[in-house]
């Protein structure tokens with residue numbers, strides 16, 4: 350199996366800024382340390398993702414525990430799908446060298462429904478893009494996807510009583526039509542990103558409002574420091590040649 354080029358995280362970074370994707374892929378050590386509040390937010394999001402599984406209980410975890418075990422994850426998912434497992438959590442699919450992990454996948458005869466869980470009580474542009482990419486990669490890998498759902502909270506996380514029934518906590522929105530319409534656009538964006546990643550230097554992109562939209566970028570210190578690369582490292586040759 351060919352190694353994935355990037356995951357959904359990389360794609361969302363690339364949509365925000367191609368340079369951020371480039372650095373994420375080729376110079377990850379240049380990332381700023383993760384602020385504690387963002388780390389806490391990720392952890393809350395993870396916990397809410399697990400709680401949302403109660404909407405579709407009894408599923409099987411379909412990925413490798415190894416964070417770099419993409420091959421294993423795709424293989425575990427493939428085997429569970431073949432065995433007819435009705436519900437999978439973190440099912441892994443790869444298409445066009447993009448790997449995605451579906452929070453919840455529910456099999457319905459020969460078709461599958463995918464669901465992405467978000468820890469907010471609204472649907473943002475980024476959530477739409479995120480789900481559309483999941484749909485793109487899952488259906489592109491050969492799975493017949495009959496619906497793509499976004500699962501959000503009914504109220505803000507801090508105001509939610511998580512002891513309630515799952516149906517009282519979560520809202521499910523069917524965005525299948527949107528995902529289908531986005532396929533060509535996603536294809537174009539991926540091509541652009543792949544082409545950009547073949548370059549030996551990052552794209553020339555100045556800092557601006559996009560550095561905080563939709564998320565604070567991880568490479569602000571790098572970009573503020575006039576893009577000074579270390580003497581040793583990935584770009585040493587390209588710098589030497591400049």
Ligand code: SF4
Pocket residue numbers: 365366367368369372554555556557559560561566567568569572
């Ligand atoms: S700090 Fe801004 S310009 Fe630099 S990589 Fe991030 S988004 Fe792009």
